[in-house]
Amino acid sequence: MVEIVKATPQAPSKFLIIGEPFSGKTTLASKAPAPLFLSTDGNSAKSGLTAVNVKSVQDIRETLTLFVESKEYKTLVIDTIEGVSDIFAEETLAEFKAMGARAEGGAPLKALTDLPWGKGTGALNKKIDAFADALAGLKKNVIVLSYTKRQMDDVSGSIVLASELKNIRYV
Numbered sequence: 001m002v003e004i005v006k007a008t009p010q011a012p013s014k015f016l017i018i019g020e021p022f023s024g025k026t027t028l029a030s031k032a033p034a035p036l037f038l039s040t041d042g043n044s045a046k047s048g049l050t051a052v053n054v055k056s057v058q059d060i061r062e063t064l065t066l067f068v069e070s071k072e073y074k075t076l077v078i079d080t081i082e083g084v085s086d087i088f089a090e091e092t093l094a095e096f097k098a099m100g101a102r103a104e105g106g107a108p109l110k111a112l113t114d115l116p117w118g119k120g121t122g123a124l125n126k127k128i129d130a131f132a133d134a135l136a137g138l139k140k141n142v143i144v145l146s147y148t149k150r151q152m153d154d155v156s157g158s159i160v161l162a163s164e165l166k167n168i169r170y171v
Contacts (some may be wrong), residue, residue, distance in 0.1 A: 018146045025079075025145045032075040038063045040083020043113065051079075060084065064134065075141035077093045082147060090129040096120065116150055 016023045029035060030049055037044035037051035038060065044051035050073075052063045067076045078084060093112055103114035112120030135142045 013141045015141075015143045016146065017143060018148050021147050025147070026077075029075075029077040029079070029143045029145060032077065032141055034072060034074040035077050035143075036063075036067055036070070036073040036075070037077045037079050038067075038084075039079045040087065042082070044077070044079050054084075054087065057087060060087065060131075067140070068138065073140070075143060076135075076138065078135070078142070080142045080145045080147055084131065085124070085128055088131070089124050092120065092124045092127065096123075 019025045026037075026044060026049070028048065029037075030047075035050065037049050039051040039053050042053045044053075045053060047162060052059070052066070054060050054063060064076075067073055089112060093109060096112075096115060097109050101109055103109050103159060104116070107114070109115070112124060114120070119143060135144070
């Protein structure tokens with residue numbers, strides 16, 4: 001005779017929600033227990049949600065500290081990871097500029113891609129990786145929101161949703 005074993009699985013505490021703009025990602029995340037939104041575009045606060053509008057890496061650090069130390073908030077919502085990546089990219093570019101780095105041919109740096117292959121994006125990826133590790137280590141719930149774009153698969157002709165963040169795998 002077959003025996004059915006019933007176990008109570010532990011509820012996951014880390015989530016990645018990917019969807020098109022205005023598909024309800026923020027609304028879904030707002031239903032989590034006692035959420036605090038780390039907002040990169042200000043839309044969470046405009047929607048009436050409890051949010052910190054971040055514009056710098058220092059803002060992100062302070063928000064993480066506030067969340068960890070708070071007894072009020074049980075879920076941190078990163079809205080969106082692409083916005084966090086943009087903030088890290090701006091800081092990384094500023095660091096290279098401060099070191100006197102120049103684009104090939106001696107032109108001023110305008111983007112991380114102006115640096116020799118892999119140097120700027122490698123530094124950015126390390127920051128995103130460290131951020132993802134910090135989120136994974138939190139003892140509370142974390143929801144990361146990411147927006148997508150629709151692409152046609154050349155082989156099958158089907159619609160594929162792809163993250164606009166090339167290094168989403170770090171998260």
